[in-house]
Amino acid sequence: xxxxxxxxxxxxxxxxxxxxxxxxxxxxxxxxxxxxxxxxxxxxxxxxxxxxxxxxxxxxxxxxxxxxxxxxxxxxxxxxxxxxxxxxxxxxxxxxxxxxxxxxxxxxxxxxxxxxxxxxxxxxxxxxxxxxxxxxxxxxxxxxxxxxxxxxxxxxxxxxxxxxxxxxxxxxxxxxxxxxxxxxxxxxxxxxxxxxxxxxxxxxxxxxxxxxxxxxxxxxxxxxxxxxxxxxxxxxxxxxxxxxxxxxxxxxxxxxxxxxxxxxxxxxxxxxxxxxxxxxxxxxxxxxxxxxxxxxxxxxxxxxxxxxxxxxxxxxxxxxxxxxxxxxxxxxxxxxxxxxxxxxxxx
Amino acid sequence: xxxxxxxxxxxxxxxxxxxxxxxxxxxxxxxxxxxxxxxxxxxxxxxxxxxxxxxxxxxxxxxxxxxxxxxxxxxxxxxxxxxxxxxxxxxxxxxxxxxxxxxxxxxxxxxxxxxxxxxxxxxxxxxxxxxxxxxxxxxxxxxxxxxxxxxxxxxxxxxxxxxxxxxxxxxxxxxxxxxxxxxxxxxxxxxxxxxxxxxxxxxxxxxxxxxxxxxxxxxxxxxxxxxxxxxxxxxxxxxxxxxxxxxxxxxxxxxxxxxxxxxxxxxxxxxxxxxxxxxxxxxxxxxxxxxxxxxxxxxxxxxxxxxxxxxxxxxxxxxxxxxxxxxxxxxxxxxxxxxxxxxxxxx
Numbered sequence: 001x002x003x004x005x006x007x008x009x010x011x012x013x014x015x016x017x018x019x020x021x022x023x024x025x026x027x028x029x030x031x032x033x034x035x036x037x038x039x040x041x042x043x044x045x046x047x048x049x050x051x052x053x054x055x056x057x058x059x060x061x062x063x064x065x066x067x068x069x070x071x072x073x074x075x076x077x078x079x080x081x082x083x084x085x086x087x088x089x090x091x092x093x094x095x096x097x098x099x100x101x102x103x104x105x106x107x108x109x110x111x112x113x114x115x116x117x118x119x120x121x122x123x124x125x126x127x128x129x130x131x132x133x134x135x136x137x138x139x140x141x142x143x144x145x146x147x148x149x150x151x152x153x154x155x156x157x158x159x160x161x162x163x164x165x166x167x168x169x170x171x172x173x174x175x176x177x178x179x180x181x182x183x184x185x186x187x188x189x190x191x192x193x194x195x196x197x198x199x200x201x202x203x204x205x206x207x208x209x210x211x212x213x214x215x216x217x218x219x220x221x222x223x224x225x226x227x228x229x230x231x232x233x234x235x236x237x238x239x240x241x242x243x244x245x246x247x248x249x250x251x252x253x254x255x256x257x258x259x260x261x262x263x264x265x266x267x268x269x270x271x272x273x274x275x276x277x278x279x280x281x282x283x284x285x286x287x288x289x290x291x292x293x294x295x296x297x298x299x300x301x302x303x304x305x306x307x308x309x310x311x312x313x314x315x316x317x318x319x320x321x322x323x324x325x326x327x328x329x330x331x332x333x334x335x336x337x338x339x340x341x342x343x344x345x346x347x
Numbered sequence: 348x349x350x351x352x353x354x355x356x357x358x359x360x361x362x363x364x365x366x367x368x369x370x371x372x373x374x375x376x377x378x379x380x381x382x383x384x385x386x387x388x389x390x391x392x393x394x395x396x397x398x399x400x401x402x403x404x405x406x407x408x409x410x411x412x413x414x415x416x417x418x419x420x421x422x423x424x425x426x427x428x429x430x431x432x433x434x435x436x437x438x439x440x441x442x443x444x445x446x447x448x449x450x451x452x453x454x455x456x457x458x459x460x461x462x463x464x465x466x467x468x469x470x471x472x473x474x475x476x477x478x479x480x481x482x483x484x485x486x487x488x489x490x491x492x493x494x495x496x497x498x499x500x501x502x503x504x505x506x507x508x509x510x511x512x513x514x515x516x517x518x519x520x521x522x523x524x525x526x527x528x529x530x531x532x533x534x535x536x537x538x539x540x541x542x543x544x545x546x547x548x549x550x551x552x553x554x555x556x557x558x559x560x561x562x563x564x565x566x567x568x569x570x571x572x573x574x575x576x577x578x579x580x581x582x583x584x585x586x587x588x589x590x591x592x593x594x595x596x597x598x599x600x601x602x603x604x605x606x607x608x609x610x611x612x613x614x615x616x617x618x619x620x621x622x623x624x625x626x627x628x629x630x631x632x633x634x635x636x637x638x639x640x641x642x643x644x645x646x647x648x649x650x651x652x653x654x655x656x657x658x659x660x661x662x663x664x665x666x667x668x669x670x671x672x673x674x675x676x677x678x679x680x681x682x683x684x685x686x687x688x689x690x691x692x693x694x
Binding site for chain 1: 513517520521523562564565566567597599601602618621638639640642643650651654657672
């Protein structure tokens, strides 16, 4: 029997050292080979739903850097798109959707479409697993992912990105029943979608909750913790051996409660989290993943080395996955990533 | 001798109950009487620098709600403007400045202009104190304020608002000496400006650090804690009886270290902070100020009552100033504010 991959050993609680390393948005615009593939398709969704191309861009950073994890190339807004909400990505503007603000909008979502719509993405998952093996990259684990219900709802209600997601947070307070119904539809869709990714070959899954930290503690419990616990529980019954990484960005003081109450196996920590404090305050020993400032990687040099070394020193002896605290910045020189990976491997 | 005002008793450590209450951006667009004054001047800076008008809008919410604190009507970008960086406020877009990205830009800042430029704002401080007394609002304390150096630098370097302040965080890593020089100029200007506000009649001062939570822990210590400790120390030597409220938004786990290391007398907590956890983890008993979700106030009704009651229950017996966790939303019905103030007064 093969030794389990370094990433999976870590996510299940082993303090593997040097730690496994991958980077959020590692397949992306900072790589010239990504831009070459991207230029072949008109829109971003076509790239996500064309298995040959999505497989190619998923593998690109693994070929360059031999990272410990590949992450499915996709987007957190696949679920609303698959449920029938129109989605476009405008250059420099990010995602644009028709804002969903009322009961009719929620009722129009069609979960029966979901699995047909995501079929090409599941095909990508299968292809990536095959190609990792075929290309001698069998030590790299494949992570599947979805946006967490609250964060996905933010974009759906708002109709795109926002600084404060006013319409979403407004709906959460002014019509909690409707907002909860929306989140529950998303939570069920997320369970189905992640289950299918696992069936297709994803070896771990991650829930991105980028806007969790906008909420008051009461709303955080109602919308972030509740839905995440449900998803983790459902996946755990079906796939007890597959670890779930939660990433409640900007959760701050609530990070410990999030971990304990949701049952995630590992937790992504954002750039602002002090790892020593996190260890002393979280009270539960789960694997941590994070949290180099993407702007330290962009700057490179001494700044990158000092910030990375401080992270590594804090985490030695703990199950830890080295990563960024937020997605890689498109202007990042690929050579900085190479130097970072080397630094982590020498820890 | 008069009994000290409820706000000042609280900020110096007394658990006054029911707690004093005021609201961030309480003088603003949600009030029709504010919009009437605003329509008389062409631009926002003219409003801030015309003492009669700035005094009037500062007092409007006090007359309506008898709040425990008035806060000087002004803007956190007064300091860069007074140092000579051009500043405009574009409708719906927020502040716009010529981005400051290099040593020449930092060298062009002229601290010798500062006190002349802010003279009309100091006149507003004097007028507000006089008018509070004259109008029988003598129980209301006057809070002066400034943006904290890191947050002010964010707008100066970026040239306006931003979702991630990429240029600023980039400069902090790629040219730490230049970034530190900029922060030090701002810290000295802040000490002078707040000292002058205190001389003119401000009874407490607040430092708004809206973007503190974007930083890695190392950068938070270097740019937020270091500059705040300096300002608090300098003000404390000159005006030991004047409390300083720090507001490092999104500081998360680092909130306790911020309080202990800077010496602030009170700390503003953002919407996401769990107050019970804050009390157990911060280890230092300073006054707390916060943290109702502005969207709960916008929604009103049961949502507002439940969130507010939970905050009040958490804080009974602790020196506490009831406030929002972020600025009031312009669409907020003034009647919701009236109901909130009544609810706090009945605690």
